[in-house]
Amino acid sequence: MARNNSWQEYQKDIADDKYFYVRSCIRQNFFPGSERVFLNILRNDLGLDVKEEAIHTSCTGIGYHSDIVPLETIMAVVARQFALMTEAGYENFISSCITSFGIYTEILETWHEFPETEERAREDLYKATGRVFNKPKNLAHTSDIIFHHREKIAQKAKFRLINSKTGEPLKVVDHIGCHYAKLFPKKGVGGSEFPYVIAGMVDSWGGDIIDYPERRHCCGFGFRNYLVKANRGSSVANSQKKFESMAPYKPDLIVGNCPGCSMFLDKWQYTIHEIEGVAYGENNRGIPTLTYEEMAGLVLGYNPWDMGMQMHQIDVEPLLDKMGVNYDPAEKYLGVNGEYIGRPEDASINTNCY
Amino acid sequence: MSWGYTINRARDIDMDRNDMTISKLILEKIPSLQGCIACGACVATCSTGALTKYSLRKVHTLVRRGEYSGLLDELNKCMLCGKCQLVCPRGINTRAVISLIKRELGDHR
Numbered sequence: 374m375a376r377n378n379s380w381q382e383y384q385k386d387i388a389d390d391k392y393f394y395v396r397s398c399i400r401q402n403f404f405p406g407s408e409r410v411f412l413n414i415l416r417n418d419l420g421l422d423v424k425e426e427a428i429h430t431s432c433t434g435i436g437y438h439s440d441i442v443p444l445e446t447i448m449a450v451v452a453r454q455f456a457l458m459t460e461a462g463y464e465n466f467i468s469s470c471i472t473s474f475g476i477y478t479e480i481l482e483t484w485h486e487f488p489e490t491e492e493r494a495r496e497d498l499y500k501a502t503g504r505v506f507n508k509p510k511n512l513a514h515t516s517d518i519i520f521h522h523r524e525k526i527a528q529k530a531k532f533r534l535i536n537s538k539t540g541e542p543l544k545v546v547d548h549i550g551c552h553y554a555k556l557f558p559k560k561g562v563g564g565s566e567f568p569y570v571i572a573g574m575v576d577s578w579g580g581d582i583i584d585y586p587e588r589r590h591c592c593g594f595g596f597r598n599y600l601v602k603a604n605r606g607s608s609v610a611n612s613q614k615k616f617e618s619m620a621p622y623k624p625d626l627i628v629g630n631c632p633g634c635s636m637f638l639d640k641w642q643y644t645i646h647e648i649e650g651v652a653y654g655e656n657n658r659g660i661p662t663l664t665y666e667e668m669a670g671l672v673l674g675y676n677p678w679d680m681g682m683q684m685h686q687i688d689v690e691p692l693l694d695k696m697g698v699n700y701d702p703a704e705k706y707l708g709v710n711g712e713y714i715g716r717p718e719d720a721s722i723n724t725n726c727y
Numbered sequence: 728m729s730w731g732y733t734i735n736r737a738r739d740i741d742m743d744r745n746d747m748t749i750s751k752l753i754l755e756k757i758p759s760l761q762g763c764i765a766c767g768a769c770v771a772t773c774s775t776g777a778l779t780k781y782s783l784r785k786v787h788t789l790v791r792r793g794e795y796s797g798l799l800d801e802l803n804k805c806m807l808c809g810k811c812q813l814v815c816p817r818g819i820n821t822r823a824v825i826s827l828i829k830r831e832l833g834d835h836r
Contacts, residue, residue, distance in 0.1 A: 603731075604732075605732045606734055606735040607735045610737055614737055648733070
């Protein structure tokens with residue numbers, strides 16, 4: 374009983390429907406289909422109302438965390454995003470990026486603790502744009518939304534996170550990202566100690582979550598750690614620490630919650646292999662790294678190439694084969710209209726020919 | 728390919744990877760070493776330490792962690808004068824400890 378009561382403290386309220394959606398700045402570059410898959414799942418598979426405004430901007434979080442964008446500026450930018458939501462008649466604000474989610478959470482908390490900063494932001498926004506806004510009734514990250522509807526997705530599942538040949542659950546490593554729950558632990562499902570937002574999806578869809586020692590360790594993005602080239606050795610070392618910690622459990626896939634983390638957990642595997650010749654997956658190859666939307670899309674039977682999974686640094690075919698997903702290898706490098714988009718040179722981590 | 732950076736090694740102490748063989752052997756042969764409280768009196772009185780960065784407390788800490796790299800060179804700075812043994816509040820035979828560590832690290836002179 375005490376345990377159940379305690380666990381309640383780690384839950385968060387997530388709205389059921391009518392979402393105002395804002396995108397990530399960077400993830401469409403390396404996981405280009407994830408956001409479209411998210412919208413398709415919510416609108417077409419679950420029949421939910423999601424509004425997106427083409428005129429919304431970056432939250433400027435990367436600039437803020439790099440000491441380029443001042444606090445007053447980012448507050449005005451966030452106020453404008455909320456104004457767009459208010460003008461569209463929505464109250465539930467959902468963000469596709471962990472950095473942005475952390476920014477929105479931090480600013481709402483700041484406005485709560487220091488109301489004069491909210492007044493200043495309202496004034497700045499009005500003077501600059503003539504807009505006014507209501508604060509969101511509910512703020513969530515898009516993984517919270519998938520988590521919230523995970524059982525409905527499970528009911529529609531065409532594939533499960535199960536090895537189709539052996540019948541064993543796939544072993545999944547999750548990474549929720551520091552700004553999801555380390556800034557404000559009560560704003561994330563499970564807090565930062567008991568990350569459950571992705572683990573909950575994996576539980577519902579048949580996989581096994583690996584609780585490996587460095588599960589809560591930072592991926593190394595850290596903004597300044599990565600943006601300054603000379604610091605990237607520190608950045609990659611963080612991801613390497615995680616890979617070394619997870620490798621003994623022989624994970625079948627990594628699922629990232631945060632755009633930057635997913636990118637690094639995918640691409641640093643290539644970097645480490647090129648520099649040191651080390652790989653952490655089966656047969657001295659990489660571990661496929663997915664976003665949670667891609668994982669949900671595979672479960673629902675979406676075509677992996679329509680989801681942009683050919684853009685992954687680590688090939689996803691070994692995972693697709695395990696899940697029993699049907700795919701056409703010839704379609705991998707075809708664009709939207711069936712036009713050949715070119716095949717990049719094979720990376721040694723994908724061919725095991727280092 | 729030049730990346731413009733290398734992968735930094737983590738500065739954490741990984742006791743699962745460190746080789747504790749010599750560390751355990753030294754404790755077996757000189758059990759009183761378990762009583763060290765790391766007070767640093769040995770370093771404070773050390774004649775070598777007054778002139779170099781030699782520190783018996785540091786050497787001892789590294790040995791107990793199973794980190795032996797470069798220790799033999801450090802210990803070769805010791806003149807075995809025994810002042811550290813005189814001031815040790817736990818009465819540890821520090822000269823014997825130093826000699827034993829050197830021997831186990833391969834110095835049989």
